[in-house]
Amino acid sequence: MDTPATIPQGKKHPKGLYLLFFTEMWERYSYYGMRAVLMLYLTATVISGGLGMDTQTAALIYGFYTGIVYFTPIIGGWLTDRFIGLRTAITIGGILMAIGDFSLFLFNTQAGLYVGMLFLIIGNGFFKPNISTHVGELYEPLDKRKDAAFTIFYMGINIGAFFSPLVAGFLAEDLFHTVDASGIEHFGFKWAFLASSIGMIIGQVIFNSLSKRYLGDIGTKPARKIASVDGGAPAxxxxxxxxxxxxxxxxxxxxxxxxxxxxxxxxxxxxxxxxxxxxxxxxxxxxxxxxxxxxxxxxxxxxxxxxxxxxxxxxxxxxxxxxxxxxxxxxxxxxxxxxxxxxxxxxxxxxxxxxxxxxxxxxxxxxxxxxxxxxxxxxxxxxxxxxxxxxxxxxxxxxxxxxxxxxxxxxxxxxxxxxxxxxxxxxxxxxxxxxxxxxxxxxxxxxxxxxxxxxxxx
Known part of the structure; x- marks a missing residue:
């Protein structure tokens, strides 16, 4: 099997890059789709399908969520380096985030919101730093193709970021948007969250079904073991x-x-x-x-x-x-x-x-x-x-x-x-x-x- 040290430094990028590209694309689809309607969901009245929060409270929750998701990767990265491989961490993160989005779909309550966000925050901690690290593992440390590879990988992030708000907005504010006899609007926020969960599941199914074929043994062992000297203590x-x-x-x-x-x-x-x-x-x-x-x-x-x-x-x-x-x-x-x-x-x-x-x-x-x-x-x-x-x-x-x-x-x-x-x-x-x-x-x-x-x- 190929390892980071044995992948040839040729002109073409390894096929594993494109597998990680699509895996990240679906994760970003999930993240940005949920985020696109989050403020609308928090501030819409309960009868309209939201949680009825005031703008200030909703903004604080939104800010906390979008901020903390960038801190949990420190913990997820540390755990991955010491105890689990990159591939396992990506799978754990993907499953947790799919559960988080599904919780928002299933439970239209503040408790459901906090549970869903907790799963999303923890899942992101496992997923986000490790899929980026996995891209680097496809190449030798000084391979000149790396900057180009990460730019290609970055496209996956932005394809997901482009389509998911359009899909989420369509589901929440168009397809499932109705007005009852009293003139009260009803929105389909939960269906947008379900779409995000499905997107995350699709990404994980593709990743786990094709990872052995296109990634070989790369990312299967903790970095601690890879860095050990002659099987002894870590260097x-x-x-x-x-x-x-x-x-x-x-x-x-x-x-x-x-x-x-x-x-x-x-x-x-x-x-x-x-x-x-x-x-x-x-x-x-x-x-x-x-x-x-x-x-x-x-x-x-x-x-x-x-x-x-x-x-x-x-x-x-x-x-x-x-x-x-x-x-x-x-x-x-x-x-x-x-x-x-x-x-x-x-x-x-x-x-x-x-x-x-x-x-x-x-x-x-x-x-x-x-x-x-x-x-x-x-x-x-x-x-x-x-x-x-x-x-x-x-x-x-x-x-x-x-x-x-x-x-x-x-x-x-x-x-x-x-x-x-x-x-x-x-x-x-x-x-x-x-x-x-x-x-x-x-x-x-x-x-x-x-x-x-x-x-x-x-």
């Missing part, structure tokens, strides 16, 4: 291991700034789009929620191009752009995306009551385009980096820590979005844009030092 971290780990932790601090800006998509950018962007095309007004599909659409279109670019550069004499430089480029591109909106805000103002003319739709489209380009330079490259440099015995743990940085960013992003009401969109958008560009340039100045730490070998 200790070397000096080079520690340098690479420290470099990862430093970069995790940098990416917090990126995601704090990027995650404005669901909050301040959505509100600005709703109130200040002219969304009419001809006689049709584009729904605000549809703008959330711009990012995954751009990902699917641009990911193959960016992937091909990294692969082409890796075969030139000059070689590929190093990881830290790519990440600094990503931060600068995100900042430019916010700066693009500054003329729009100057044109419209920040007070909805004083609007005389709304900004052109292209402002927000180009903002999302630059944010997507920045994401492609930073996020899949970061996942690839962890798989390249993380010591075997703590690979999944480091992947979990890397994802926890996004959890911190979500909390910061919410605080920043809350300030738009008191400070204004001009101040928030320009501040985020300027700060992320500056931080990106700082990262660029220290990129050689950090890259040397990442490349450290004993």
């Amino acid at each position: 200790k971290l070397t000096k080079a291991d520690k340098k690479r780990t420290v470099a990862v932790l430093i970069l995790a601090c940098f990416v917090i700034f990126f995601w704090a800006g990027f995650e404005q998509a669901g909050t301040s950018l959505t509100l600005y789009t709703r109130d200040f962007i002219d969304r009419t095309i001809g006689s049709y007004e584009v729904p605000v929620s549809w703008f959330q599909s711009l990012n995954p659409v751009f990902i699917v279109i641009l990911a193959p191009i960016i992937s091909g670019l990294w692969l082409k550069l890796s075969r030139t004499k000059r070689g590929d752009i190093n990881t830290t430089t790519k990440m600094s480029m990503g931060m600068v591109l995100l900042g430019i995306g916010f700066i693009i909106l500054v003329p729009a805000v100057l044109f419209t103002g920040s007070n909805e009551a004083d609007i005389t003319q709304k900004a052109n739709i292209l402002f927000i489209v180009f903002t999302y385009l630059f944010h997507t380009l920045g994401e492609l330079c930073l996020s899949p490259v970061g996942l690839s980096m962890i798989s390249k440099v993380a010591p075997i015995k703590i690979a999944s743990l480091l992947m979990g820590i890397w994802m926890a940085a996004t959890g911190i960013s979500n909390i910061i992003a919410g605080q920043l979005a809350a300030l738009t009401e008191s400070l204004g969109y001009l101040e928030i958008f320009s501040a985020i844009g300027i700060v992320t560009i500056i931080v990106g340039l700082i990262l660029l100045t220290v990129s050689k030092k950090l890259q040397a730490m990442l490349d450290a070998r004993d």
Whole structure:
């Protein structure tokens, strides 16, 4: 059977990459489908099929859920490294998340909500860091195809992210949406949750039925056993291991700034789009929620191009752009995306009551385009980096820590979005844009030092 050390470093990617691609696609379908209707479900009245919560309580629950799912991968990664293989962890996580979504479908109560969320949070802790680590295990540590592979893998995330809100919204607000004789609306939220559960089950059936064929023995043993020396005690971290780990932790601090800006998509950018962007095309007004599909659409279109670019550069004499430089480029591109909106805000103002003319739709489209380009330079490259440099015995743990940085960013992003009401969109958008560009340039100045730490070998 193939192992990470024996898979040939050829031009084509191993077929196992595409199996993991589809497994992740279905998991993201499940996650984003549930998340798409969560706030609507929490705030809708009980008689309408919701839980009847006030907006503030619903927002706190939503924020807690979307934040904590990025912290449990630390625990799931640690358990996987020490006690179970990647493949087992992915299966456990998938089953738990399917149960979580099914609980939301079955029990339309607050207790059912909390039980379902608990299963989803724990399941995500097992699934999320380990499937990304599994992609890295398909390649030798220094295989030049890794950045391209993770960019392809990233497409799976975004295909799921694109389709699931459309399906969930259709089920909840269209197909199962009715109005009774009293004029009360009834929504099919539970059917959206069921669709998410079914999507998770489909992904797991495909993964477990084909994993032996396309993945061989990769991911069947805990990293602790793989890292052991001659079957004895697990090898200790070397000096080079520690340098690479420290470099990862430093970069995790940098990416917090990126995601704090990027995650404005669901909050301040959505509100600005709703109130200040002219969304009419001809006689049709584009729904605000549809703008959330711009990012995954751009990902699917641009990911193959960016992937091909990294692969082409890796075969030139000059070689590929190093990881830290790519990440600094990503931060600068995100900042430019916010700066693009500054003329729009100057044109419209920040007070909805004083609007005389709304900004052109292209402002927000180009903002999302630059944010997507920045994401492609930073996020899949970061996942690839962890798989390249993380010591075997703590690979999944480091992947979990890397994802926890996004959890911190979500909390910061919410605080920043809350300030738009008191400070204004001009101040928030320009501040985020300027700060992320500056931080990106700082990262660029220290990129050689950090890259040397990442490349450290004993």
